[in-house]
Amino acid sequence: MNTVNVELFGKDPKIVKALSIARNVSVTKAPVLITGEAGLGKKTLGHFIHDSSTRANQQLMVVDCSAEGKEVENKILGYRDEETGRFNRGALEVANGGTVIFANIDGLEDEFQKRFHKILTELSDYDIDVRIVATTTKNLSKLVGAGRFYRGLYTFISPNTINLTPLRERVGDLEMIARHYITELSSEEVTLNDNALNKILNHYWTHNVQELKAVIESSVANLQDGVLGEEALEIGEKRAVSMISEEDSEGIRLMSLKEAERLLIKKALIHTSENRTQAAKILGVSIRTLRNKINEYRNSGNAYFVNLR
Numbered sequence: 001m002n003t004v005n006v007e008l009f010g011k012d013p014k015i016v017k018a019l020s021i022a023r024n025v026s027v028t029k030a031p032v033l034i035t036g037e038a039g040l041g042k043k044t045l046g047h048f049i050h051d052s053s054t055r056a057n058q059q060l061m062v063v064d065c066s067a068e069g070k071e072v073e074n075k076i077l078g079y080r081d082e083e084t085g086r087f088n089r090g091a092l093e094v095a096n097g098g099t100v101i102f103a104n105i106d107g108l109e110d111e112f113q114k115r116f117h118k119i120l121t122e123l124s125d126y127d128i129d130v131r132i133v134a135t136t137t138k139n140l141s142k143l144v145g146a147g148r149f150y151r152g153l154y155t156f157i158s159p160n161t162i163n164l165t166p167l168r169e170r171v172g173d174l175e176m177i178a179r180h181y182i183t184e185l186s187s188e189e190v191t192l193n194d195n196a197l198n199k200i201l202n203h204y205w206t207h208n209v210q211e212l213k214a215v216i217e218s219s220v221a222n223l224q225d226g227v228l229g230e231e232a233l234e235i236g237e238k239r240a241v242s243m244i245s246e247e248d249s250e251g252i253r254l255m256s257l258k259e260a261e262r263l264l265i266k267k268a269l270i271h272t273s274e275n276r277t278q279a280a281k282i283l284g285v286s287i288r289t290l291r292n293k294i295n296e297y298r299n300s301g302n303a304y305f306v307n308l309r
Contacts, residue, residue, distance in 0.1 A: 004044055004045075004047050006048060008180060009041060010173030011176070012165065014165045014170075015164070015173065018163065018164055018165075021160065022048055025160045026048075026049045029129075030159055030160050031133070031134070031156060031157045032046070032133045032157075032161075033105075033133075033134050033157050033158045033161045034161075034162045035135070035137070035163045036163055037207075037273065038210065039167075039205075039206075040166070040209060040210075043062060043103055043135060045164070046099070046133040047060065047101075049131075050133070055099055059096075060095065062103060063101070064107075065102055065104045065106070065107040065108045066107035066266060067107075067263070068259070072108065072112070074088075074090070075091055076090050077090040077092065077119070078090030092123065092130055093128065096127075098130060099131040099133060100133070101134075101135065102132065102133070102157075104135065104136060104270055105134040106137075106149060107266070107270055107304070110150075110303045110307065113149065113150035114150050117150055120153075132156075137270065138273060140158065141154070146309070148307050167208040167209055168205050174200065175197065178197075181213050185217045186220045188223075190223060190226055190227070190228050191227045193227055193228065195230040196228050196230045196233055198230075200212075206272075218234045219233050261293075262302070264283065265283065265297075266305075268283050274309070
């Protein structure tokens with residue numbers, strides 16, 4: 001039941017190898033760690049692993065670990081509604097027999113990581129059988145060495161690690177994927193001229209496929225003559241790339257402006273692998289403002305910002 005278009009990942013040898021590992025590991029119960037920059041399709045590859053397994057007809061859940069700590073715990077373990085007293089089951093229980101994708105697993109609060117590892121190792125005691133897929137933009141082994149990620153949890157999730165190569169390092173795939181989206185997102189036949197193609201191939205795609213798709217979609221929307229030229233490509237710093245996925249939007253809750261600001265800054269830093277310059281550009285603030293906010297949250301004792309380097 002392969003519902004994911006794996007051809008869209010590309011044909012670069014490194015990507016072909018990654019897909020081969022994904023196919024092979026899908027028939028096992030072993031946890032999988034998918035690494036790579038933002039926008040490469042790590043969650044999509046997790047879906048492919050699920051769809052290629054014997055669990056394909058069972059539940060697939062996605063938990064964004066970059067959300068606020070208590071919200072993440074509740075989504076994983078479940079929680080009791082204070083007003084009704086009704087217990088809402090967590091992802092591990094809901095997806096029993098299926099798969100749970102823990103996106104941005106490096107975003108888990110420090111104090112929860114050790115507890116989470118213990119829970120994962122004891123799932124069979126509670127008759128829970130789930131395939132664990134984790135994704136991250138970080139080098140978790142370095143975080144372990146720096147004391148910023150629990151070694152036991154890293155050992156548990158990383159026996160099968162799949163790394164996705166950045167799109168800018170795969171020129172052939174970059175052109176193929178760009179042409180695919182031009183065809184898919186256009187209401188008419190569109191010709192891509194050489195200057196536009198060169199601009200695409202020479203751009204540093206920070207957010208990879210996610211950014212490329214957004215640029216193509218906006219660029220083809222207002223074409224008049226069916227030719228996509230260099231001047232029509234909306235590439236540049238002002239081009240906004242959505243940081244909230246469909247999975248994130250399902251979990252949106254009311255919160256104070258201060259709490260929302262802290263969460264957005266945290267997500268921007270995670271999204272850019274803690275590149276403060278890129279995060280500031282996405283947020284539309286100066287690097288000085290971002291630095292002041294980070295120091296403010298660090299001084300208040302927020303675990304993520306205390307450990308931010």
